Amino acid sequence: MLSQKCKYALQALMVLARENSDQLLLVSEIAERENLPKKFLEAILLELNRNGLVRSRRGRGGGYALAKPADLITFGQVIRIMDGALAPLACVSVNYYRRCDECRDEQACEIRRVMRRVRDAIANELDGTSLAKALADGKLPAEISA
Structure with missing residues (x-):
């Protein structure tokens, strides 16, 4: 069974996959679109960033985007990162x-x-x-x- 953390990670990645790859989304935007807890989502996105699935930029105009094309990120990769x-x-x-x-x-x-x-x-x-x-x-x- 998937953990809640893993499910949220998949939901966040799907939001980012729907966006233009150059468009950065704030954690609050992703959380609002999927009705996810912002604080928990921040930790999840940091972990996805450390594992090379998302990229981030701080400050004005910052946010998160996929680090590689959506066709190169599999559900299996995400689940192994989040749940083992x-x-x-x-x-x-x-x-x-x-x-x-x-x-x-x-x-x-x-x-x-x-x-x-x-x-x-x-x-x-x-x-x-x-x-x-x-x-x-x-x-x-x-x-x-x-």
Whole structure:
């Protein structure tokens, strides 16, 4: 399950993805558009900035924008940054692997095999869905061709 922090990060990134890449948005603008708590959003945007997904400028005319094109930022990247592993069990995680204490033989473990397939399906979907793709998927066919 996604944490609230991760969900807010995705919401903020989607707001930025809808904007012109040169347009900087204030934290208060993003918070207002998505009805998010401003203080919490500030911390989230700082973390996204540290991880290279957004860029910021201070002072007059400052704010936040995506640091790279929306088609290069995936849901999988964001979730790993904010919440860690995508896998339902640590023993099937690619990036956060940890052996199960109670498992005698990982290769023979039926639970691990099923959870690995679940992890792979989740990762395929999330790593294959960029912010740009999510925006395009949400548009009506008439909007796409316009």
